[in-house]
Amino acid sequence: MSARRDARRELMSAAIGLSLDAGFDATTVDEIAKAAGVARRTFFRHFRTKEDAILPDHDACLGRVTEFLESASPLRSPLLVIADAAGIVLDMYAEDPETAVKRYELTRRVPALREWEIAATSRYQRAFVGYMNGRRAKDERPEFRLRHEVASAAVVAAHNHVLRGWLRSAGRGDVRARLAAAISEVTKALGPWVDGLEAEAAADEVMVVLTTRRTPLWKIAEEIEAVTGRSDDDPATR
Amino acid sequence: MSARRDARRELMSAAIGLSLDAGFDATTVDEIAKAAGVARRTFFRHFRTKEDAILPDHDACLGRVTEFLESASPLRSPLLVIADAAGIVLDMYAEDPETAVKRYELTRRVPALREWEIAATSRYQRAFVGYMNGRRAKDERPEFRLRHEVASAAVVAAHNHVLRGWLRSAGRGDVRARLAAAISEVTKALGPWVDGLEAEAAADEVMVVLTTRRTPLWKIAEEIEAVTGRSDDDPATR
DNA sequence: TAAGATAAGGCACTGAGTGACATGACGCCA
DNA sequence: TGGCGTCATGTCACTCAGTGCCTTATCTTA
Numbered sequence: 001m002s003a004r005r006d007a008r009r010e011l012m013s014a015a016i017g018l019s020l021d022a023g024f025d026a027t028t029v030d031e032i033a034k035a036a037g038v039a040r041r042t043f044f045r046h047f048r049t050k051e052d053a054i055l056p057d058h059d060a061c062l063g064r065v066t067e068f069l070e071s072a073s074p075l076r077s078p079l080l081v082i083a084d085a086a087g088i089v090l091d092m093y094a095e096d097p098e099t100a101v102k103r104y105e106l107t108r109r110v111p112a113l114r115e116w117e118i119a120a121t122s123r124y125q126r127a128f129v130g131y132m133n134g135r136r137a138k139d140e141r142p143e144f145r146l147r148h149e150v151a152s153a154a155v156v157a158a159h160n161h162v163l164r165g166w167l168r169s170a171g172r173g174d175v176r177a178r179l180a181a182a183i184s185e186v187t188k189a190l191g192p193w194v195d196g197l198e199a200e201a202a203a204d205e206v207m208v209v210l211t212t213r214r215t216p217l218w219k220i221a222e223e224i225e226a227v228t229g230r231s232d233d234d235p236a237t238r
Numbered sequence: 239m240s241a242r243r244d245a246r247r248e249l250m251s252a253a254i255g256l257s258l259d260a261g262f263d264a265t266t267v268d269e270i271a272k273a274a275g276v277a278r279r280t281f282f283r284h285f286r287t288k289e290d291a292i293l294p295d296h297d298a299c300l301g302r303v304t305e306f307l308e309s310a311s312p313l314r315s316p317l318l319v320i321a322d323a324a325g326i327v328l329d330m331y332a333e334d335p336e337t338a339v340k341r342y343e344l345t346r347r348v349p350a351l352r353e354w355e356i357a358a359t360s361r362y363q364r365a366f367v368g369y370m371n372g373r374r375a376k377d378e379r380p381e382f383r384l385r386h387e388v389a390s391a392a393v394v395a396a397h398n399h400v401l402r403g404w405l406r407s408a409g410r411g412d413v414r415a416r417l418a419a420a421i422s423e424v425t426k427a428l429g430p431w432v433d434g435l436e437a438e439a440a441a442d443e444v445m446v447v448l449t450t451r452r453t454p455l456w457k458i459a460e461e462i463e464a465v466t467g468r469s470d471d472d473p474a475t476r
Numbered sequence: 477t478a479a480g481a482t483a484a485g486g487c488a489c490t491g492a493g494t495g496a497c498a499t500g501a502c503g504c505c506a
Numbered sequence: 507t508g509g510c511g512t513c514a515t516g517t518c519a520c521t522c523a524g525t526g527c528c529t530t531a532t533c534t535t536a
Contacts, residue, residue: 007514028491039516044493118360119353146399146420150427153395154388161387165380182384189388193427245484266522277485282524 008046010036015053016102024054024110051116054106056099058120061092065124069131078135079151079194082128083183086159089124090179093163097171104167121156128152151194158182246284248274253291254340262292262348289354292344296358299330303362307369316373317389317432320366321421324397327362328417331401335409342405359394366390389432396420 014035018027029050033040047053065085072081093100107113132148162182166175211220252273256265267288271278285291303323310319331338345351370386400420404413449458 029493030491041494041517042515045515048493050492115353115357119356122356142403143423146396146423149395149399150392150424153391157387157391158384161384185381185384186388189428189431267524268522279486279525280484283484286524288523 007036007038007042011038011043011046012053015050016099016106019054019106019110020102024050024106024113049116051113054113055103055116055120056092058123061089062120062123062127064088066127069127072131074135077191077195078132078148079155079187079191082131082152082155083187085128085131086124086155086183087176087179090159090163090175093167094175101167101171104164121160125152125156128155147194151190154186154190155183158186245274245276245280249276249281249284250291253288254337254344257292257344257348258340262288262344262351287354289351292351293341293354293358294330294338296361299327300358300361300365302326304365307365310369312373315429315433316370316386317393317425317429320369320390320393321425323366323369324362324393324421325414325417328397328401328413331405332413339405339409342402359398363390363394366393385432389428392424392428393421396424 011032015027015032018031018035021027029043030040032050032053033043036043043053065088068085068088069081072084107117129148129152132152133145136144136148159179159182162175162179166173166178209220209223211223249270253265253270256270256273259265267281268278270288270291271281274281281291303326306323306326307319310322345355367386367390370390371383374382374386397417397420400413400417404411404416447458447461449461
């Protein structure tokens with residue numbers, strides 16, 4: 001089992017190293033396998049394609065994202081939930097800045113890798129749309145569908161923008177903070193529009209707050225804010 | 239010259255037909271070429287990849303789009319300009335609904351085609367971002383960059399949403415009208431945010447209107463509306 | 477009609493990705 | 507200790523996309 005992990009890691013770093021050195025297209029799977037000390041066939045046991053060996057494991061990350069979405073509180077604003085989900089993706093990159101920067105260097109240069117990455121981000125976007133539609137499964141008004149598409153695209157765009165900026169700066173600075181800032185910008189513009197009609201309905205909804213006698217008021221307020229996704233300087237609920 | 243066009247068309251319809259019939263992956267380039275009555279090598283003179291032969295000519299369309307963007311009036315709202323540019327893409331599909339529906343059927347089933355299409359749409363999105371950044375090249379405030387990314391993503395998402403809906407309905411109904419409606423929705427939400435800071439600056443700008451004595455007032459008003467991208471029921475300028 | 481350009485054919489080659497089968501390491505149980 | 511199943515790996519052979527190079531046909535223009 002540990003041998004397997006090692007082979008995978010060896011193959012990844014060999015693929016990235018050789019591609020940075022000689023170019024992605026000029027690097028063959030044979031060379032990568034040889035450099036990693038395994039057989040060519042083993043390469044394809046670990047990675048579906050050559051691109052797979054270079055880019056981060058979006059399959060696994062998408063799994064974490066969908067899991068997160070499925071277990072997200074139905075009380076929280078959908079827009080904020082998908083924003084948090086985008087944070088999971090960002091974390092994957094932030095976990096290993098050095099490799100992330102190397103990968104970025106390659107995706108900048110190799111069209112095939114760029115397209116592969118774009119396809120991956122679009123899968124996240126589809127997951128976001130699916131989640132938002134699910135949150136309003138009963139109400140299938142087409143206006144909602146459009147807004148969910150646009151909101152998901154906006155969150156993904158903000159995420160990508162922040163990520164690219166961070167990678168261009170060689171992985172320095174606090175990405176998460178920058179994402180939070182960008183998301184708050186997006187939320188400011190899209191929040192009222194996206195949960196506009198839902199907010200109308202929700203305004204009349206009874207909300208049950210379970211807490212203890214001892215809990216300080218500010219903490220209860222904080223909880224409600226986190227769950228409903230609003231804050232006192234939010235124009236929608238001011 | 240006409241022979242070339244014919245070969246290209248033959249190859250496309252053969253590729254689409256055979257793929258619909260037997261599946262994209264199970265259809266080889268040899269078979270497509272044979273069905274079109276040309277040599278295998280000729281196929282690759284017309285199309286870079288097998289996917290290329292199935293999907294619409296996004297290269298050409300992207301050319302039209304960038305040309306349109308380059309020649310767009312610098313007075314018009316950037317958001318509306320890219321919305322019109324999205325209309326150009328939609329027109330490509332609307333031009334031949336029957337083929338568009340067939341292609342949609344294939345992209346739904348074949349991951350490789352889906353990813354190809356996604357990569358194509360992302361190129362449009364990059365063009366939109368480039369255009370918007372160009373419009374504000376002097377002002378490089380990062381807030382703008384983010385907003386341009388989000389706005390472009392939103393327009394593309396709206397376009398794709400409308401396009402998919404139309405294709406699912408087998409190409410019936412007025413796509414352009416639906417796109418206009420969706421874009422107006424998006425503009426409602428994003429307009430003030432996207433050209434927010436520019437609007438502040440533009441509010442003080444002197445505007446020179448060149449017209450003739452005879453031109454009726456309503457026509458001048460129409461021109462100004464078209465050029466500045468606002469209307470009387472637009473909350474931003476109401 | 478000759479010359480020159482341009483599209484198409486023929487052919488051989490590289491390299492990604494797959495399927496079938498063999499081997500070798502490791503743990504489990506008798 | 508020996509037999510057994512499992513799982514990662516290795517070996518070999520194959521298909522097919524995509525490319526380079528050279529040849530052949532066709533069409534244009536002087």
